[in-house]
Amino acid sequence: MILAQTVHEPTATAVLTAIFGLLMAVSVLFSRALERLGVPIVLLFLGLGMAAGSQGIGGIEFEDYHFAFRIGTIALALILFDGGLNTTVESIKHGIAPASVLATVGVAGTAGLMAFGAHRWVGLSWQEALLLGAIVSSTDAATVFSVLRGSRLNLQRRVGVTLELESGLNDPLAVILTMAMTESLAPGGQPIGWSIVWLVPMQLLIGASVGISLGWLGVQLLRRLRLQAGGLYAVFTLGLALGAFGLATLIHGSGFLAVYAAAIVMGNSAIPYRSGLTRIHDAIAWLGQITMFLMMGLLVFPLDLVRLPGVIYSLALAIFLATVARPVVVWLCLLPFGYSVREMTYIGWVGLRGAVPIILATIPVMENVPNAIAYFNIVFFVVVINAIMPGASLRWLTRWLKLDVAEPPTPAAVLEINSTQLLRGEIHSFFIDESLAVANVKLAKIPFPQGAAVILMVRDQQLLAARGDTVLLPGDHVYVFCHEEDRPYIELLFGRPQAD
Amino acid sequence: MNILDILPPSAIKVPLESGDKKGAIDELVELLAETGRITQPDNLRKVIWERELQRTTGIGEGLAIPHGKSNSSRNLVIAIGRPAQPIDFGSIDNKPVKLIVLLASPPEKTSDHIQALGKISRLMADPKFRAAAYAAPSADALYRLFERAEASAEVRR
Numbered sequence: 001m002i003l004a005q006t007v008h009e010p011t012a013t014a015v016l017t018a019i020f021g022l023l024m025a026v027s028v029l030f031s032r033a034l035e036r037l038g039v040p041i042v043l044l045f046l047g048l049g050m051a052a053g054s055q056g057i058g059g060i061e062f063e064d065y066h067f068a069f070r071i072g073t074i075a076l077a078l079i080l081f082d083g084g085l086n087t088t089v090e091s092i093k094h095g096i097a098p099a100s101v102l103a104t105v106g107v108a109g110t111a112g113l114m115a116f117g118a119h120r121w122v123g124l125s126w127q128e129a130l131l132l133g134a135i136v137s138s139t140d141a142a143t144v145f146s147v148l149r150g151s152r153l154n155l156q157r158r159v160g161v162t163l164e165l166e167s168g169l170n171d172p173l174a175v176i177l178t179m180a181m182t183e184s185l186a187p188g189g190q191p192i193g194w195s196i197v198w199l200v201p202m203q204l205l206i207g208a209s210v211g212i213s214l215g216w217l218g219v220q221l222l223r224r225l226r227l228q229a230g231g232l233y234a235v236f237t238l239g240l241a242l243g244a245f246g247l248a249t250l251i252h253g254s255g256f257l258a259v260y261a262a263a264i265v266m267g268n269s270a271i272p273y274r275s276g277l278t279r280i281h282d283a284i285a286w287l288g289q290i291t292m293f294l295m296m297g298l299l300v301f302p303l304d305l306v307r308l309p310g311v312i313y314s315l316a317l318a319i320f321l322a323t324v325a326r327p328v329v330v331w332l333c334l335l336p337f338g339y340s341v342r343e344m345t346y347i348g349w350v351g352l353r354g355a356v357p358i359i360l361a362t363i364p365v366m367e368n369v370p371n372a373i374a375y376f377n378i379v380f381f382v383v384v385i386n387a388i389m390p391g392a393s394l395r396w397l398t399r400w401l402k403l404d405v406a407e408p409p410t411p412a413a414v415l416e417i418n419s420t421q422l423l424r425g426e427i428h429s430f431f432i433d434e435s436l437a438v439a440n441v442k443l444a445k446i447p448f449p450q451g452a453a454v455i456l457m458v459r460d461q462q463l464l465a466a467r468g469d470t471v472l473l474p475g476d477h478v479y480v481f482c483h484e485e486d487r488p489y490i491e492l493l494f495g496r497p498q499a500d
Numbered sequence: 501m502n503i504l505d506i507l508p509p510s511a512i513k514v515p516l517e518s519g520d521k522k523g524a525i526d527e528l529v530e531l532l533a534e535t536g537r538i539t540q541p542d543n544l545r546k547v548i549w550e551r552e553l554q555r556t557t558g559i560g561e562g563l564a565i566p567h568g569k570s571n572s573s574r575n576l577v578i579a580i581g582r583p584a585q586p587i588d589f590g591s592i593d594n595k596p597v598k599l600i601v602l603l604a605s606p607p608e609k610t611s612d613h614i615q616a617l618g619k620i621s622r623l624m625a626d627p628k629f630r631a632a633a634y635a636a637p638s639a640d641a642l643y644r645l646f647e648r649a650e651a652s653a654e655v656r657r
Contacts, residue, residue: 089590089594090556090590093588093590268594270593433554435547435550435551435554435568435569436551436554437551437567437569437610437613437614437617438614439569439610440607440610441610441611441614442611445610445611445614445615446614446618447614447615447617447618447619447622487592488559488560488592488593489559489621491555491559491592492557492559492565492617492621493614493617495551495554495555496554496555
């Protein structure tokens, strides 16, 4: 970064922290407004980054692709870790088969179709076109999670699960393809060989194995660890996430898949300090998203983006991806799974792109592939269009295709209770609905195990003391204290704990 | 509460014919309907499935306690089934289910309903009882297990 080299310390650091601090804070302040519009919040960060950049009002010069790649990769790994922690085994069972096909055949198909478009209309060579196709071939976990969960849509389970799992699983193949194509185009590089046919499954297999093993190991250690400071638990899981990524990548596996798999294993196991951990990782994932998109915004040159004729090509390819390539591939992939026309239309349209293609686009730039900067700009367009179009139309489309579920979504917890020390026992919150055994029951009648109890309730805007004669009504939020070993029984009575 | 008051031998089926979660629940509801202990099996199936979607009742260690409130019966009813092979119930601990205890009560009998859930859970929390129940070769053997458990509970009282 130019700034850091020309100004003396500590001024340089102070300037950097001030700028990034303000950008981060402003991004968060604006997030609520954008959420209502359905525009992925992450695009706001991208826009702010561009505004702060060398051609914007901020005038910050930043052109370090290596640095951007490194930070982007770490951020994405941590976002995937958070996504994995929140992916339930049930949702995996529902969606793993179609999502896996989308994440492999779908990615390859999208890359192929995009390459066809780029070769035919932009006049790139097949190799160059395939590189471009590979870069934009995967949907983005950060964007999908934030759009689907942030918009508070109550999407039909199967559709939501398929989209989320796909986005978590499809980065590895896009990365592998991009690396291979870059290698074949870079000066002095090797042409792409048949080895890719077995290299891809190998990478996925190694990545999944490393992730599952480390996730399992992490669970065993967490259960035995007795740490004084609660914050250290998060340091441990953070370390595990980064370690899984690095280790898997070092032994030629997919690091992204490893991180995701490790998090799924941990998120679905009984671990201590769970609510604290998920909250911390949620914060880390947000920080990762903001940093990543701000930085990507700084990295592009907006004035170069809109230069003719590049802008026409970029726009055409972006729209081709959204309206032809993605839908066609999704239909072909999902037909064998008995999805309805409405479901396939929806999943085909919601091919949200995000930071992954932008990170991937830095790879050819770093490897000095000819014209790499031009691809970078095309990719940027493809991403922005394929985030805004599906994002902004999501609500409308969900209703039009009748894919929203009638009942209201489970409201998030309304009260947070944190402990400053690690305590044995945890507090879980539950939303009482009519189907639960405890609905319309007096608290005194509930057979609690020793050392478990409802401690507090929220009804409408009112905090209620948990007294024996209080009747639990549908719509209440209740806070239950219990020990880890009693949790299955508590869930039998109270249903699914609310998201932390 | 004595489980035997609401659990006639005819409400136990070993083994269940179905090999999946939905089939097993249907089979137990059907068993209750056939023995005349509930009416409107479709309604009961629906409420039990709604509860199942909220959160699996496969509470781990091979046990599932699907339950629901419906007007299908005038009192609390129970049906128990042991699948021929452990079946996938989407359980909390991901382990397949070896015994299914299905519970239903009318909406106004919430207290009985929840007491029975507690009772079954406590009974099944005993590893020895659990192992014996999972290994029960017949409906009769399973019934006798519950008989013995209630008898020894009576002695302790």
